[in-house]
Each structure stands twice: as structure tokens, then as C-alpha cells.
Amino acid sequence: MREPRGERKRRANGEESRRRILDAAAEVAGVRGYDGTSIALVSEKCGLPASSIYWHFKNKDDLLAAVIERSFDIWADALTLPGEDTDPALDRVTALAGQVAKTLLDSPDFLRLGLMLTLERRPEEPSARRMFLQVRDTARARLAAVLATLAPGADRDSIELVTTYAIAAADGLFIAKEIGGDSVDLMPLFDLHARALHDAITRLTTETP
Amino acid sequence: MREPRGERKRRANGEESRRRILDAAAEVAGVRGYDGTSIALVSEKCGLPASSIYWHFKNKDDLLAAVIERSFDIWADALTLPGEDTDPALDRVTALAGQVAKTLLDSPDFLRLGLMLTLERRPEEPSARRMFLQVRDTARARLAAVLATLAPGADRDSIELVTTYAIAAADGLFIAKEIGGDSVDLMPLFDLHARALHDAITRLTTETP
DNA sequence: CGCTTAACGTAATGAGCGTTACAGTTGTAG
DNA sequence: CTACAACTGTAACGCTCATTACGTTAAGCG
Numbered sequence: 001m002r003e004p005r006g007e008r009k010r011r012a013n014g015e016e017s018r019r020r021i022l023d024a025a026a027e028v029a030g031v032r033g034y035d036g037t038s039i040a041l042v043s044e045k046c047g048l049p050a051s052s053i054y055w056h057f058k059n060k061d062d063l064l065a066a067v068i069e070r071s072f073d074i075w076a077d078a079l080t081l082p083g084e085d086t087d088p089a090l091d092r093v094t095a096l097a098g099q100v101a102k103t104l105l106d107s108p109d110f111l112r113l114g115l116m117l118t119l120e121r122r123p124e125e126p127s128a129r130r131m132f133l134q135v136r137d138t139a140r141a142r143l144a145a146v147l148a149t150l151a152p153g154a155d156r157d158s159i160e161l162v163t164t165y166a167i168a169a170a171d172g173l174f175i176a177k178e179i180g181g182d183s184v185d186l187m188p189l190f191d192l193h194a195r196a197l198h199d200a201i202t203r204l205t206t207e208t209p
Numbered sequence: 210m211r212e213p214r215g216e217r218k219r220r221a222n223g224e225e226s227r228r229r230i231l232d233a234a235a236e237v238a239g240v241r242g243y244d245g246t247s248i249a250l251v252s253e254k255c256g257l258p259a260s261s262i263y264w265h266f267k268n269k270d271d272l273l274a275a276v277i278e279r280s281f282d283i284w285a286d287a288l289t290l291p292g293e294d295t296d297p298a299l300d301r302v303t304a305l306a307g308q309v310a311k312t313l314l315d316s317p318d319f320l321r322l323g324l325m326l327t328l329e330r331r332p333e334e335p336s337a338r339r340m341f342l343q344v345r346d347t348a349r350a351r352l353a354a355v356l357a358t359l360a361p362g363a364d365r366d367s368i369e370l371v372t373t374y375a376i377a378a379a380d381g382l383f384i385a386k387e388i389g390g391d392s393v394d395l396m397p398l399f400d401l402h403a404r405a406l407h408d409a410i411t412r413l414t415t416e417t418p
Numbered sequence: 419c420g421c422t423t424a425a426c427g428t429a430a431t432g433a434g435c436g437t438t439a440c441a442g443t444t445g446t447a448g
Numbered sequence: 449c450t451a452c453a454a455c456t457g458t459a460a461c462g463c464t465c466a467t468t469a470c471g472t473t474a475a476g477c478g
Contacts, residue, residue, distance in 0.1 A: 038464075038465065038466080039465080039466060039467085040464080040465075040466090050466085050467080050468095051467095051468080051469095051470095054466090054467070054468080059466075059467075060466065060467090
């Protein structure tokens with residue numbers, strides 16, 4: 001998925017600069033959104049001229065797509081899925097929800113920027129948006145797999161439904177945190193969410209024998 | 210809340226123009242977001258010159274705040290809260306969730322634009338954002354009141370927690386619909402949500418006697 | 419040394435932006 | 449009729465934007 005940029009570090013500064021640009025762009029884009037992220041701002045924040053940004057990235061769209069990709073990778077790496085031996089099932093769901101809550105608090109850039117991008121509809125869809133939808137889909141597939149193991153007998157459609165709900169509520173809780181700031185404690189909310197998911201899954205296995 | 214603009218229709222065209230501007234701005238802003246909504250685009254879409262827009266509204270920020278306010282009013286008017294006589298409680302929550310789902314499908318402008326605004330953090334917070342947070346808070350208060358009647362014995366903090374969760378999941382489901390489009394059917398998702406809320410409320414009244 | 423090339427620096431381009439100045443138009447009041 | 453206020457139309461302002469052209473520097477390699 002990651003592009004190794006062909007070259008193998010001829011000049012040490014290149015890779016370093018690329019990282020600095022991505023850092024700056026992530027910081028700005030996470031706060032100001034797609035339009036609000038100007039090349040001038042990123043340039044100022046990373047100390048490199050605009051031309052260097054354009055040397056490392058095709059254009060602004062390409063830069064922001066790379067930001068999302070990297071930020072998602074960082075987030076996904078920080079997320080340690082609970083092992084299959086954890087029991088009972090409620091503990092497993094709660095542990096997973098807690099993990100998601102914690103990692104979202106630590107590296108929220110890709111989700112914040114990604115959600116902004118999904119809500120907008122430009123005439124030409126930015127590849128940054130496509131990138132977000134793509135990584136989001138892999139996360140979704142992983143979650144569906146976990147939920148499927150918790151409800152062995154359930155049909156595929158029901159699993160998909162619960163998965164959609166699980167992700168949606170997580171998105172919403174993330175936004176609630178963005179709005180409420182310190183007055184919102186994510187942990188009990190994600191506990192509530194885990195309960196809801198557990199109940200829904202249990203219903204899947206008991207109501208459709 | 211609404212500003213009556215002082216004058217009482219001296220010239221018929223004025224009110225009509227104002228409405229046309231708001232319609233156009235809502236259409237554009239719902240799709241393109243805050244930055245993406247240019248005065249030139251709104252002007253083109255409503256057939257009035259930019260100067261007319263600036264005659265009716267102080268500036269772009271003022272215009273978008275008015276868009277959110279009006280769109281919220283339309284949404285809130287369409288929302289008929291289920292009467293207190295509806296029973297059992299699950300039916301009441303389900304009815305409410307269904308109402309929210311339906312009205313969000315019909316008039317999604319204020320929520321889409323509002324969510325975009327909440328996710329961004331500019332140096333100077335637009336009054337459009339403040340307006341959204343304000344109307345959102347009134348909606349929140351209303352929902353909390355409804356939930357409180359369903360769980361008479363519950364303490365205030367628990368009600369607040371469930372309310373936050375309820376709104377968050379609704380936001381997330383709205384976004385899921387934006388992403389998935391026709392492949393996402395909101396109704397079963399909001400049913401699932403209603404179940405989750407009902408379970409949470411029931412737990413509030415039984416677990417803390 | 420000299421050639422190639424990755425990377426940075428300077429400066430400019432053209433387009434679009436929000437906003438305003440200002441002159442016209444038209445209905446209403448005195 | 450005149451005066452005035454509510455609007456509309458035209459044209460420009462200054463600014464920021466993404467992007468690029470182009471010259472400079474320095475490391476790797478023969």
C-alpha cells in the first residue's frame with residue numbers, strides 16, 4: 001500500500017523532509033480540513049518551501065491522500081485486537097471498544113479529516129477521499145470478522161448491519177468528543193456502546209436459531 | 210430566534226429574494242461545505258448578484274448561520290415527537306428513532322453542514338458553527354427530557370450519558386448513509402439503535418434501585 | 419575533477435476568493 | 449412631483465490560493 005518512492009535514500013534529507021511535510025500537513029489538515037489546508041500554511045509549519053512540497057507530492061490532493069494513508073496506518077498499528085481467548089464475549093467487545101476509544105484519542109487526524117471529506121461532495125472527488133473510504137473499508141472488514149466470531153450462527157446480512165452500526169456509533173462518539181472536548185469522557189460511552197453491540201450480537205444468535 | 214429583519218415587506222421582492230438566496234446557499238453548502246460555498250456560486254444558483262446577497266446578509270458567515278438556523282427549524286418542525294401515551298416504552302423509542310431517521314433523510318442540509326463545521330477548527334470560529342452547536346443543544350435538551358420520562362428513577366448523569374450516546378449514534382448513522390448512499394438502509398439501523406437505547410434505559414431503572 | 423540528479427530557494431503566474439464602492443431602478447410616502 | 453428607501457447591476461479592490469518555471473546547491477559516482 002505504501003509507495004517506497006523508488007529511490008533508496010540517496011540523500012538522507014529527502015526522506016526526512018517528506019516526513020516533516022506529512023507531519024505538518026497532518027497537523028494542519030486535522031484542524032482546518034481539506035480546503036483550509038493551504039500549501040503556504042504547510043510550508044510555513046514544516047520550514048520547507050512550497051516547491052519542495054511539490055517535489056515530494058504531485059499536488060495538494062496527493063499530499064492529503066498520503067496524510068490519510070499514513071495516519072490510518074499509525075492508528076491501525078496502535079490497535080491491538082483482543083485475542084480470541086478473552087472471555088466472556090462481553091469483555092472482548094468491551095476491550096475492543098476501549099482500544100478503539102483510546103487509539104482514536106491518540107491519533108485522531110485521519111478520522112477527523114476523513115469524516116470532513118466524506119461529508120463533502122465536490123465535482124471532482126479528491127483521491128484523499130477515496131483513500132479514506134478505502135482504509136475505512138479495510139477497518140470495517142476486520143471488525144466484521146471479529147463480530148462474526150462472536151456470533152457464529154448469524155447470517156452475513158445481520159453481521160453487516162451490526163458492523164455498520166458499530167462503526168457509525170464510533171464515528172458519532174468521536175464527533176461528540178470533538179464537540180464536547182474535556183466535558184466528554186469517551187470511556188463510559190464506549191462501554192455503553194460495547195454493551196449495545198454485545199446485546200445485538202446475543203440477539204442474533206438466540207433469536208434466529 | 211429568527212430575525213424579522215425589522216421591515217414589514219415594504220417591497221415584495223425583498224423577502225422573496227432572501228428566501229431564494231437561502232435556498233441556493235443551503236443547496237450549495239450542503240454539498241460543498243463552508244469553504245466550498247462561494248458567494249459567486251450562490252449568486253449564480255439564485256440568479257441574484259453578489260451585491261444583493263450582501264444587502265440581505267452581513268457576510269458569508271452570517272449567511273451560512275442563517276442557512277443552518279432555517280434548516281434546523283424546518284427539520285425540527287417536521288419532527289413530531291411521539292406522545293407520552295404510546296406504549297410500551299420500546300415502541301416509543303422506536304417511533305422516535307424512526308422519526309429522526311425519516312426527517313434526516315428529508316432535510317439533511319443543516320446536519321451535514323453542521324457536522325462539517327464542528328469538525329473544523331479555524332482561528333476565528335464562524336458564527337455558523339456557533340449557531341449549529343446552539344440548535345444542536347436545544348435538540349439535545351428535548352431528547353434528554355424524553356429519555357428522562359422513560360427512565361423515571363435514573364439520575365441526571367446517566368440520562369446525559371445515554372443522551373450523548375443517542376445523538377452520537379444518530380450522527381454516525383447519518384454519516385454512514387452519506388457514505389453508503391442507497392446501499393445503506395437507515396430504518397433497520399435506527400431500529401437497532403432504538404433497541405440499544407431501550408436496553409440502556411431499562412438497565413438504568415433496574416440496576417440502580 | 420566533472421557529470422548527473424535529488425532537493426531546496428526565489429519569484430512569479432493566473433485564477434478565484436470575499437467584499438465593497440457606486441451608480442442605476444423602482445416602489446412608496448409626503 | 450420630489451424625496452427617499454429598498455433593492456439590483458457593474459465593476460473593481462486586495463488578497464490568497466495552487467501551481468510552476470527556473471536557478472542554486474550539494475551529494476554520489478565515474
